[in-house]
Amino acid sequence: MNDAVRSTHSGEFAVEARGLTKRYGGVVALDGLNLSVPTGSVLGLLGPNGAGKTTAVSILTTLLTPDAGTARVAGVDVLSEPQRVRSLIGLSGQYAAVDEHLTATENLEMIGCLYGMRRRAARKKANELIERFRLSESANRPLKTFSGGMRRRIDLAGALLADPPVLFLDEPTTGLDPRSRGELWDVIRERVQAGTTVVLTTQYLEEADQLAHEIVVIDHGHAIARGTSQELKRRIGGEHLDIHLAFPEDLSRVETIVRPFAIGAIRIDDQEALVSIPVAKGVEALGSVMVELSAQNVEIVDIGLRRPTLDDVFMDLTGHKSQEDQS
């Protein structure tokens, strides 16, 4: 069935949204968001809590009606034909929406039946996925005995069960340990190779980096940057050089020393006596800066290179910290 559906939609974009707007009372959750996701690719929606990521996914998955704007998923209009859209998508939520009193098999079988599969076919598919997710040993235990990572896998399996051509994954790995996160990433990659289009929201730059072909950074309900992971990182600097000083008095002197190496805005934290510089060639910059610092007798507590974080993206793109950090 899904192959047939997929072949009827040969459009260039699996997801297209124009001017999505949603207000809750006086709060603007989405402010004219545009998205175009080429069929077979992965879009990463990157942003802090409250940026509008979940609202965007809720609209695209028919859970929410926008105040303005249009959206098509797999070529089908979300507002006029929501039921058809539902048969073409899989959704895996931020919190694992599974029935904790049902076993893994029972949960997936139920979801399969609700996709319109026959019970036997649903069970067969459920068992396949459970095996694929290496949960066979626990297949007949109620989910409340599962760890967070195991539940997440079942939730994701629910989204994959009917082989939908478009997958929406709302923060699929938030709160998971690195190992479970890696396992989920592998599964998602596999689906993408099989031709599935994925819209993924995340707070982690690394996750977007690992999975997404294109990243849209959103803040306050609209896109503030778009591009491939490489393009974005180049924009915000490939690596950051953090220098922790012994004496805050040295801050302005150090700023002068490091300025030639900076390829973006230098961040200075007075209280922590910390200078953070986006640099292009990390190791080279580290060496030169250290030579320069010791030549000028600046005493440092610590110095190191690190990969850019979402916070750096935000500092660079918006000039303000992500909301998450403010609260």
Next chain:
Amino acid sequence: MISMIRDATTIARRNMIRIRRVPEVMVFVIIQPLMFVLLFAYVFGGSIDIPGGNYREFLIAGIFTQTVVFGATFTASGLAEDVQKGLINRFRSLPMSRSAVVAGRTASDVVYNMLSIIIMSLAGLAVGWRIRGSVLDAVVAYLLLLFFSYSFSWVMACLGLLVPTPEVVNNATFIVLFPLTFIANTFVPSDTLPGVLKTIAEWNPVSTLTHAVRVRFGNLPAETPKPTAWPLQNAMLYSLGWAILLIVVFAPIATRLYQRTGKR
């Protein structure tokens, strides 16, 4: 329509699995009704006199009614839990019938109520209650109980989709359900109630349901005066009318509420 029934069956099947796994469900469906029969029979059974009759026999129909009315709160707490856990969002993203989640829930709650009634009937028989009418009358009485609780489930479904957490369901329902089941002829004959309460009791569908069931079971003492209030004179019809009215009004509301729920 066929897909609605199929999806509702899937949801109902899921709810039936839960009865074996969730201890609270077990307590509510089996232990609590059992306790009510035994407590009322032994605690009040000896101290309340029914002219020309046996209080225990009089009482059972009242306990049945009370239990199925309270049983309907299951619909509310079950749906509220599904909303809270995010399952409703999952369901709403699936290409399933829009009314199946609530329809499946109300249907499985009929099964829950059926279980409760079987347990209560057995307990009743053990403490001396007997069906004194015909088998057909008894079947009609049981069906009436189940149909009424089914209709009441739709009211509770609306509540479950409106409250923020399952815990609120209990607080909200108890405030309504206690007066509803107590200002009635469930535990004492309604003509013993003072003035206004008596009138309320006479028009209360819980009373008419109890009365209809009591009459069908043949548990009304022979000397009981004929009721003067119209609802009690036409208890069966009046109760059925209420049940149908509740479904007609609340089923569409519940379906609409379901479509709007979970929108954060």
